[in-house]
Amino acid sequence: xxxxxxxxxxxxxxxxxxxxxxxxxxxxxxxxxxxxxxxxxxxxxxxxxxxxxxxxxxxxxxxxxxxxxxxxxxxxxxxxxxxxxxxxxxxxxxxxxxxxxxxxxxxxxxxxx
Amino acid sequence: xxxxxxxxxxxxxxxxxxxxxxxxxxxxxxxxxxxxxxxxxxxxxxxxxxxxxxxxxxxxxxxxxxxxxxxxxxxxxxxxxxxxxxxxxxxxxxxxxxxxxxxxxxxxxxxxxxxxxxxx
Numbered sequence: 001x002x003x004x005x006x007x008x009x010x011x012x013x014x015x016x017x018x019x020x021x022x023x024x025x026x027x028x029x030x031x032x033x034x035x036x037x038x039x040x041x042x043x044x045x046x047x048x049x050x051x052x053x054x055x056x057x058x059x060x061x062x063x064x065x066x067x068x069x070x071x072x073x074x075x076x077x078x079x080x081x082x083x084x085x086x087x088x089x090x091x092x093x094x095x096x097x098x099x100x101x102x103x104x105x106x107x108x109x110x111x112x113x
Numbered sequence: 114x115x116x117x118x119x120x121x122x123x124x125x126x127x128x129x130x131x132x133x134x135x136x137x138x139x140x141x142x143x144x145x146x147x148x149x150x151x152x153x154x155x156x157x158x159x160x161x162x163x164x165x166x167x168x169x170x171x172x173x174x175x176x177x178x179x180x181x182x183x184x185x186x187x188x189x190x191x192x193x194x195x196x197x198x199x200x201x202x203x204x205x206x207x208x209x210x211x212x213x214x215x216x217x218x219x220x221x222x223x224x225x226x227x228x229x230x231x232x233x
Contacts, residue, residue: 043224043225043226044206044224090156
């Protein structure tokens with residue numbers, strides 16, 4: 001069975017500070033990994049995804065994530081957060097030929113001035 | 114970019130009534146649509162997968178007679194919550210996958226903005 005763990009329920013960072021959101025996955029085959037962002041009362045927007053190749057992937061809004069197979073992790077990073085980054089972030093895992101995604105429980109990001 | 118429109122964005126209904134939620138792909142053909150339910154401060158739980166022209170596949174524990182899904186065309190899927198009860202109050206989100214040569218999770222998935230259902 002596939003699963004995603006996001007150990008941090010809520011993170012608060014100062015505007016301009018760096019950010020790292022943790023994601024660990026469990027998947028029986030080669031995983032496809034995703035990070036989505038959700039603003040309050042909204043749907044989900046894809047930030048970035050990893051299928052294969054370079055383990056450091058770049059996404060929109062200045063986000064990046066690094067796939068580490070040995071640690072079963074796919075942590076999301078941003079060098080300098082902006083107040084507009086405050087939102088809920090979800091990590092998800094799927095696989096080739098598997099149309100369903102399994103989402104983590106999310107990490108709520110709060111930005112303080 | 115690809116857009117998925119979900120309507121209504123919020124609805125309040127009385128217990129015992131039925132509510133229909135629409136999910137439309139506006140500028141692409143959606144061969145597969147997914148319906149999720151999200152409780153406050155929780156993740157998205159997949160309810161069912163629907164493919165155009167065929168019956169939806171429901172996840173374990175989801176009552177197919179209560180959550181009726183219809184995917185009659187390549188641009189529209191509907192979720193009907195029948196005989197709604199207060200415990201059905203939730204945020205429902207649809208997503209759609211476009212028609213691509215390579216099926217599966219590596220083809221883009223586009224989300225609607227969700228529907229807030231409140232049953233009184």
